[in-house]
Amino acid sequence: MIDPLQFVRPDFDELEAYKPVLPLEELAREIGCAPGELAKLDANENLYGPAPSVLEAIANADHHIYPDPGSTGLREGLADYLGVGPGMIVCGAGSDDLIDILIRLCLPRAIAIAPPTFGMYSFLAKISRVGVIEASRKPDFSLDYDAIRTAVADGAKLVFLASPNNPTGNLCPDPEIRKLCELDALVVVDEAYAEFAGHSAVPLIREHPNLVVLRTFSKWAGLAGLRVGYSVADPGLSERMMAIKQPYNVNVAADVAARAALAHRGEVMESVRMLVAERDSIVERLAAFPYLHPYPSSSNFVLFRVEGRDAGSLAQALRRDGVLVRHYNTAALRGCIRISAGRPQDTDRLVDALARLENA
Numbered sequence: 182m183i184d185p186l187q188f189v190r191p192d193f194d195e196l197e198a199y200k201p202v203l204p205l206e207e208l209a210r211e212i213g214c215a216p217g218e219l220a221k222l223d224a225n226e227n228l229y230g231p232a233p234s235v236l237e238a239i240a241n242a243d244h245h246i247y248p249d250p251g252s253t254g255l256r257e258g259l260a261d262y263l264g265v266g267p268g269m270i271v272c273g274a275g276s277d278d279l280i281d282i283l284i285r286l287c288l289p290r291a292i293a294i295a296p297p298t299f300g301m302y303s304f305l306a307k308i309s310r311v312g313v314i315e316a317s318r319k320p321d322f323s324l325d326y327d328a329i330r331t332a333v334a335d336g337a338k339l340v341f342l343a344s345p346n347n348p349t350g351n352l353c354p355d356p357e358i359r360k361l362c363e364l365d366a367l368v369v370v371d372e373a374y375a376e377f378a379g380h381s382a383v384p385l386i387r388e389h390p391n392l393v394v395l396r397t398f399s400k401w402a403g404l405a406g407l408r409v410g411y412s413v414a415d416p417g418l419s420e421r422m423m424a425i426k427q428p429y430n431v432n433v434a435a436d437v438a439a440r441a442a443l444a445h446r447g448e449v450m451e452s453v454r455m456l457v458a459e460r461d462s463i464v465e466r467l468a469a470f471p472y473l474h475p476y477p478s479s480s481n482f483v484l485f486r487v488e489g490r491d492a493g494s495l496a497q498a499l500r501r502d503g504v505l506v507r508h509y510n511t512a513a514l515r516g517c518i519r520i521s522a523g524r525p526q527d528t529d530r531l532v533d534a535l536a537r538l539e540n541a
């Protein structure tokens with residue numbers, strides 16, 4: 182018999198599989214409640230879900246026809262939304278797809294990341310046999326410019342920064358992005374949470390053609406399950422990205438949903454405003470629990486440092502009560518939990534669960 186594993190790349194032997202979030206049904210079964218009863222505050226999703234007009238557009242789409250490989254209509258809608266030319270936009274199956282396309286397009290010796298940050302950059306780099314140089318953030322989670330400059334000098338020709346950063350919640354100010362764009366590298370600013378921050382680096386692309394901005398419909402528009410994101414970049418670079426992407430990477434349902442979200446953005450932004458208000462309310466109400474210390478956030482989640490008790494056990498205890506928050510095991514985030522903003526009833530669940538722990 183031929184061993185099938187002998188054909189697999191040996192450098193994958195040690196690769197840890199990306200740790201996926203458990204399916205909702207499975208989680209609910211484990212906890213012993215209905216999926217709808219969970220306060221799912223662990224993945225920064227928009228718990229209001231897609232707007233009714235978006236759901237209607239999905240229901241009426243031509244699902245039996247292959248999607249447009251050029252995503253023409255969606256790119257025109259995005260051009261109007263952002264005030265750039267459609268030639269500066271490339272769409273993908275979530276912004277994760279664009280991260281992968283950029284890495285495979287450039288295939289640098291290494292990428293630079295600024296941990297603690299989103300895990301997908303290093304995961305996708307490793308899949309493409311690209312090195313990862315960590316330019317760790319300072320204790321206040323601001324960028325360490327010198328560390329990034331050194332990484333670029335060491336061959337990191339792609340720099341990935343999330344702004345607002347996940348899981349720390351802070352924005353990277355424009356002057357810092359400008360300064361990074363003077364480096365001899367492509368600077369990729371991942372703005373998955375831009376609509377919550379009300380700020381974007383897109384206008385900087387004109388003066389800095391080596392700046393790439395990634396955006397997504399996953400968070401603000403409540404379309405995480407449909408997988409649709411996009412990049413905004415120099416037209417020449419965008420054309421090269423278009424040339425290597427999978428032609429049907431944006432499926433028909435995702436395409437019509439994203440276009441409808443843009444067409445009805447006033448309605449969609451209403452849920453964004455409610456989530457931002459709820460984020461502030463979480464910070465305010467959790468001040469009653471003095472062991473929880475929030476970091477400032479420009480996003481739809483808040484990172485808390487847990488002092489005087491174990492953050493992992495706290496997350497576990499909340500989970501047993503049907504409240505899901507994100508806990509980290511990495512050194513830089515030891516003792517931290519990240520809580521996503523949900524609906525007012527989700528915050529109530531969170532506060533009640535914390536109060537019950539207090540009295541236990």
Ligand SMILES: *Cc1c(COP(=O)(O)O)cnc(C)c1O
Pocket residue numbers: 225274275276277278299343346347371373396397398399400405408409410
């Ligand atoms: C959630 C998240 C994404 C995911 O984007 P998709 O469009 O769903 O692939 C990308 N970047 C950051 C920083 C995120 O937190």
